[in-house]
Amino acid sequence: xxxxxxxxxxxxxxxxxxxxxxxxxxxxxxxxxxxxxxxxxxxxxxxxxxxxxxxxxxxxxxxxxxxxxxxxxxxxxxxxxxxxxxxxxxxxxxxxxxxxxxxxxxxxxxxxxxxxxxxxxxxxxxxxxxxxxxxxxxxxxxxxxxxxxxxxxxxxxxxxxxxxxxxxxxxxxxxxxxxxxxxxxxxxxxxxxxxxxxxxxxxxxxxxxxxxxxxxxxxxxxxxxxxxxxxxxxxxxxxxxxxxxxxxxxxxxxxxxxxxxxxxxxxxxxxxxxxxxxxxxxxxxxxxxxxxxxxxxxxxxxxxxxxxxxxxxxxxxxxxxxxxxxxxxxxxxxxxxxxxxxxxxxxxxxxxxxxxxxxxxxxxxxxxxxxxxxxxxxxxxxxxxxxxxxxxxxxxxxxxxxxxxxxxxxxxxxxxxxxxxxxxxxxxxxxxxxxxxxxxxxxxxxxxxxxxxxxxxxxxxxxxxxxxxxxxxxxxxxxxxxxxxxxxxxxxxxxxxxxxxxxxxxxxxxxxxxxxxxxxxxxxxxxxxxxxxxxxxxxxxxxxxxxxxxxxxxxxxxxxxxxxxxxxxxxxxxxxxxxxxxxxxxxxxxxxxxxxxxxxxxxxxxxxxxxxxxxxxxxxxxxxxxxxxxxxxxxxxxxxxxxxxxxxxxxxxxxxxxxxxxxxxxxxxxxxxxxxxxxxxxxxxxxxxxxxxxxxxxxxxxxxxxxxxxxxxxxxxxxxxxxxxxxxxxxxxxxxxxxxxxxxxxxxxxxxxxxxxxxxxxxxxxxxxxxxxxxxxxxxxxxxxxxxxxxxxxx
Numbered sequence: 001x002x003x004x005x006x007x008x009x010x011x012x013x014x015x016x017x018x019x020x021x022x023x024x025x026x027x028x029x030x031x032x033x034x035x036x037x038x039x040x041x042x043x044x045x046x047x048x049x050x051x052x053x054x055x056x057x058x059x060x061x062x063x064x065x066x067x068x069x070x071x072x073x074x075x076x077x078x079x080x081x082x083x084x085x086x087x088x089x090x091x092x093x094x095x096x097x098x099x100x101x102x103x104x105x106x107x108x109x110x111x112x113x114x115x116x117x118x119x120x121x122x123x124x125x126x127x128x129x130x131x132x133x134x135x136x137x138x139x140x141x142x143x144x145x146x147x148x149x150x151x152x153x154x155x156x157x158x159x160x161x162x163x164x165x166x167x168x169x170x171x172x173x174x175x176x177x178x179x180x181x182x183x184x185x186x187x188x189x190x191x192x193x194x195x196x197x198x199x200x201x202x203x204x205x206x207x208x209x210x211x212x213x214x215x216x217x218x219x220x221x222x223x224x225x226x227x228x229x230x231x232x233x234x235x236x237x238x239x240x241x242x243x244x245x246x247x248x249x250x251x252x253x254x255x256x257x258x259x260x261x262x263x264x265x266x267x268x269x270x271x272x273x274x275x276x277x278x279x280x281x282x283x284x285x286x287x288x289x290x291x292x293x294x295x296x297x298x299x300x301x302x303x304x305x306x307x308x309x310x311x312x313x314x315x316x317x318x319x320x321x322x323x324x325x326x327x328x329x330x331x332x333x334x335x336x337x338x339x340x341x342x343x344x345x346x347x348x349x350x351x352x353x354x355x356x357x358x359x360x361x362x363x364x365x366x367x368x369x370x371x372x373x374x375x376x377x378x379x380x381x382x383x384x385x386x387x388x389x390x391x392x393x394x395x396x397x398x399x400x401x402x403x404x405x406x407x408x409x410x411x412x413x414x415x416x417x418x419x420x421x422x423x424x425x426x427x428x429x430x431x432x433x434x435x436x437x438x439x440x441x442x443x444x445x446x447x448x449x450x451x452x453x454x455x456x457x458x459x460x461x462x463x464x465x466x467x468x469x470x471x472x473x474x475x476x477x478x479x480x481x482x483x484x485x486x487x488x489x490x491x492x493x494x495x496x497x498x499x500x501x502x503x504x505x506x507x508x509x510x511x512x513x514x515x516x517x518x519x520x521x522x523x524x525x526x527x528x529x530x531x532x533x534x535x536x537x538x539x540x541x542x543x544x545x546x547x548x549x550x551x552x553x554x555x556x557x558x559x560x561x562x563x564x565x566x567x568x569x570x571x572x573x574x575x576x577x578x579x580x581x582x583x584x585x586x587x588x589x590x591x592x593x594x595x596x597x598x599x600x601x602x603x604x605x606x607x608x609x610x611x612x613x614x615x616x617x618x619x620x621x622x623x624x625x626x627x628x629x630x631x632x633x634x635x636x637x638x639x640x641x642x643x644x645x646x647x648x649x650x651x652x653x654x655x656x657x658x659x660x661x662x663x664x665x666x667x668x669x670x671x672x673x674x675x676x677x678x679x680x681x682x683x684x685x686x687x688x689x690x691x692x693x694x695x696x697x698x699x700x701x702x703x704x705x706x707x708x709x710x711x712x713x714x715x716x717x718x719x720x721x722x723x724x725x726x727x728x729x730x731x732x733x734x735x736x737x738x739x740x741x742x743x744x745x746x747x748x749x750x751x752x753x754x755x756x757x758x759x760x761x762x763x764x765x766x767x768x769x770x771x772x773x774x775x776x777x778x779x780x781x782x783x784x785x786x787x788x789x790x791x792x793x794x795x
Contacts, residue, residue: 020141020310020312021310021312021313021316022140022141022199022202023137023141023195023199023249023252024134024137024138024140024141025109025133025134025137025138025161025192025195026109026110026134027109027131027134027135028106028107028108028109028127028130028131028134028181028183029106029107029109029112030069030104030105030106030107030127031105032066033065033102033103033104033105034062034102035058035061035062035065035102036058036059036061036062038100038101038102039051039054039058039061039096039100039102040054040058041101042096042100042101043386046392047386047387047392049386053385054383054385054386057382057383060379060382061088061092061382064081064084064085064088065085067081067085068081068082068084068085068086068128068131074135074138074139074142075139076139078135079132079135079136079139080377082128082131082132082135083132083363083365083366083369083377083378084377084378084379085128086125086128086129086132086366086369087365087369087370087372087373087377087378088378088379088381088382089121089124089125089128090125090369090370091369091370091373091381091382091383092121092382092383093121093122093125094388094389094390095383095386095387095388095389096121096383096389097389098120098121098122098175098177099119099120099121099177100119100121101119102119102121103117103118103119104117104118104119104120104123104124104127105117106123106124106127106181107181108181108182108183108244109130109134109181109183110183110244110245110246111181111182111183111243111244114181114182115181116178116179116180116181118177118178120176120177120178122172122175122176122177123176123177123178123180125172126168126172126173126175126176126180126184127184129164129167129168129172129366130165130168130183130184132164132366133160133161133164133165133168133192133196134161136157136158136160136161136164136196137157137158137161137196139153139157140153140154140155140157140158140161140199140200140203141154143157145203145206146210147210148207148210148211151203151206151207151210152203152207154199154200154203155200155203155204155207155358158196158197158199158200158203158358159196159197159200159358159359159360159361160361160362160363161192161196162192162193162194162196162197162200162358162359162360162361163360163361163362163363163366164362164363164366165189165192165193165196165360166189166193166360166362167362167366167367168184168189169186169189169190169193173186173189182240182241182243182244183244185240185241185244187235187236187238187240187241188241188244188245190235191232191235191236191241191245193360194228194231194232194235194236195232195249195253196360197228197231197358197359197360198225198228198229198232198253198256198358200357200358201221201224201225201228201356201357201358202225202256202260203358204221204357204358205218205221205222205225205260205263208221214271215267215268215270215271215274216267216268216271217355218263218267219263219264219265219266219267219268219271219352220264220352220353220354220355221354221355221357222260222261222263222264222267223260223261223264223352223353223354223355224354224355224356224357224358225256225260226256226257226258226259226260226261226264227354228358229253229254229256229257229260230257232253233250233253233254233257236249236250236253237250247306247308248306248308248309248310250308251298251302251306251308251309252308252309252310252313254298255295255298255299255302255309255313255317256313258291258292258294258295258298258317259291259295259313259316259317259320261291262288262289262291262292262295262320262324263288263320264352265284265285265287265288265291265352266284266285266288266320266323266324266327268284268352269281269282269284269285269288269327269331270327272284273331277341278331278334278335278339278341279335279339279341279342279343279344280343280344280349281331281335282328282331282332282335282341282343283343283344283345283346283349284349285324285327285328285331285332286328286343286346287346287349288324288328289324289325289328290346292317292320292321292324292325295317295320295321296317296321299314299317299318365377365378387618387622388625390640390641391618391621391622391625393641394617394621394641394644394647395617395618395621397641397648398617398621398644398647398648398651399617401648401652402612402615402617402651402652402655403612405652405655406608406609406612406655410608410655410658410659410662411605411608411609413662414601414604414605414662414665415605417601417662417665417666417669418598418601420669421594421597421598421669421673424673424676424677425591425594425676428676428677428680429697429701430587430591430676430680431591432444432446432700432704433680433683433697434584434587434588434591434683442564442569443560443563443564443567443700444700446704446707447563447700447703447704447707448560450556450703450704450707450710450711451556451557451560451563451703451707453707453711454553454556454557454707454710455556455557455558457714458557459553459554459556459557459558460550460553460554460557461557462557463546463553463710463713463714463717464546464550466713466714466717466718466721467539467542467543467546467713467717469717469721470539470542470717470720470721470724471539471543473720473721473724473725473727473728474532474535474536474539474724476724476728477528477532477535477724477727477728477731478529478532478536480728480731480732480734480735481525481528481529481532481731481734481735483735483738483739484521484525484731484734484735484737484738484739485522485525485738487735487738487739487741487742488514488518488521488522488525488738488741488742490742491514491518491741491742491745491746492514492515492518494745494746494749495511495513495514495745495749498511498749498752498753499511499513507752508752508753511748511752514745517741517745518741521734521737521738521741524734525734525738528727528730528731528734531727532727535720535723535724535727538716538720539720542713542716542717542720545709545712545713546713549706549709549710552702552703552706552709553706553710555703556703556706556707556710563703566699567696567699567700567703568695568696568699569696579686580686580687583679583682583683583686584683584686586679586682587676587679587680587682587683590672590675590676590679591676593672594672594676597665597668597669597672601665604661608658611654615651615654617647617648617651620647620650620651621644621647624643624644624646624647628643
């Protein structure tokens with residue numbers, strides 16, 4: 001912290017300066033934080049560089065923070081250490097993201113109970129800069145008011161403090177990415193700037209008095225002091241600062257404003273006396289007396305109740321009141337007795353124009369710290385060799401755009417062309433139809449591969465076994481649902497019999513009905529019945545498909561020789577006409593061109609992927625960064641991603657030729673497919689008159705369809721097997737839940753009708769009504785000797 005939190009009270013006396021008529025700004029305080037561990041991990045993970053290469057920089061950065069935030073006194077060295085840390089923070093913000101994994105805790109300078117903890121380098125820099133402004137204010141307050149050199153130094157310090165708070169508000173705080181303490185709010189920083197300008201101008205007034213400047217000029221300087229205090233009162237009275245601004249500041253502001261308005265009128269009166277303007281002198285003295293009276297009311301009330309106004313200010317106002325009172329009495333007496341000059345009204349007096357000398361002047365090292373990197377003030381820049389974070393962001397953005405262009409636009413377009421070509425050939429049954437002509441004996445490769453696949457899965461028997469398992473699993477699922485529902489139905493029937501004949505208000509009558517308790521279970525049963533029903537319908541569709549194609553499945557599961565024997569074939573070329581042979585040769589030539597086109601296209605895609613893989617934009621980004629840096633007067637640069645748009649465009653230009661290549665491929669493929677369609681039509685006409693070939697084509701087409709149907713059925717049945725396995729587990733849980741519920745209700749029923757443990761079970765459907773039994777018992781319980789004795793048989 002600037003002062004660590006535990007050191008704050010020890011330094012309060014040194015920083016408070018309570019006996020001064022001037023106000024100093026307190027430091028923001030912080031907790032100890034180290035950069036080394038978090039920055040090392042970030043360098044290793046995000047920059048892929050060895051953190052050991054920056055060990056010294058990490059150590060120095062931690063030392064800079066420690067030195068800047070651990071001071072117990074205020075002097076020029078403390079100011080230098082804070083400025084050095086601030087400058088290095090400004091530079092490393094161009095190397096690391098602001099939300100680096102380092103936590104900073106800072107307390108409100110005016111409310112130690114208010115604190116903010118966040119991972120934000122901008123917040124850290126803003127807090128350090130706040131303390132730089134506070135240091136300037138405290139250095140100014142420590143200067144003597146009795147000699148010109150001290151006043152000149154104080155004047156400079158206050159102007160620097162005002163400049164720092166102004167720069168903090170307009171350029172630094174806005175970059176913070178977290179909620180700030182109120183001491184960094186816009187209103188508070190404006191109030192601090194105004195206060196520093198008040199006191200800088202006040203130093204000018206002190207110097208003017210010591211230099212015996214003309215009274216008229218002193219009056220103008222004093223007027224400007226009062227106006228500055230008026231601005232401080234206005235900004236400091238904002239409601240958001242009620243719990244932030246020190247309680248004693250507003251009253252001191254008001255007292256000082258009235259003091260300097262009185263001072264301005266008093267000095268102007270003295271100037272009037274020197275220029276023989278006796279009537280105006282009296283009016284000015286009276287105006288000064290009025291301001292002194294207002295000040296006296298404020299001070300008297302303050303001294304009686306709050307005692308916010310500092311003793312030095314109270315002494316100033318009392319001395320002023322005495323001086324003004326004496327001179328007003330003299331001026332009135334002299335004018336009444338000697339000069340008899342008309343006394344103008346206070347409203348008619350000319351306004352004293354202010355003479356503003358104090359200005360907000362942030363030190364150049366604060367506004368442009370990069371200019372001093374490498375110099376004695378800030379030292380060599382830390383992490384100079386580390387590539388700025390924005391370069392990594394720009395490289396990542398370029399990779400996204402390149403991937404979008406190469407993968408989604410270029411390669412997808414080429415793949416789409418190939419898919420369209422394959423779809424067009426499939427619609428023409430090519431090259432299968434041509435292979436059937438060129439190889440009338442044997443089977444096409446796609447048929448052989450499909451048959452081998454079916455044979456490996458067990459052929460027709462294999463698919464039939466999967467189908468039977470699915471049907472059995474469906475029946476099992478339905479049985480589980482039946483069992484669950486039967487248990488609920490029996491329990492509901494039992495519940496009805498229990499309630500039959502029960503008298504109102506009895507336990508049996510009050511027993512909850514089954515329907516109220518089984519809604520959820522019955523809803524689950526209904527839901528799963530729907531699922532099982534849909535699965536049954538799907539199984540039926542697959543069964544119909546398997547039954548329809550069963551003969552083909554059986555044939556495809558046979559040895560190759562058997563399949564070949566079943567497919568019609570010829571031992572000689574069915575087309576002997578030279579014209580027909582030419583047609584076949586032309587169609588084959590076009591199909592060969594398609595194969596060549598596909599191979600070349602795959603090579604082009606591989607080449608494009610290789611180019612994209614080797615396309616590293618980082619050198620170009622670094623070159624652009626160096627160019628921008630060369631144009632800047634400071635090494636602390638705030639790069640934005642939009643500054644690299646031209647680099648992105650230039651890098652992506654290398655892929656422009658690929659768009660032209662795709663357009664050429666699209667046109668060439670379209671022409672080639674048109675030629676294939678024309679040749680295929682001639683081919684169809686040429687073979688349309690040969691019945692054996694037609695039979696062979698039909699047989700091969702059926703086998704292809706059968707292979708597709710087998711694959712579909714196999715996939716669906718395997719998927720169904722997994723579905724039924726999962727479903728069975730869920731249904732078992734549901735069935736057990738229903739059985740458990742029924743058993744629990746059954747036991748409850750037994751208790752209601754009075755059957756204890758160990759007794760024979762009773763058929764609850766025949767359970768007697770206890771209330772009716774009590775009514776049927778005889779009322780005469782006296783033994784009748786005429787009645788024969790009856791004994792029950794033992795159980």
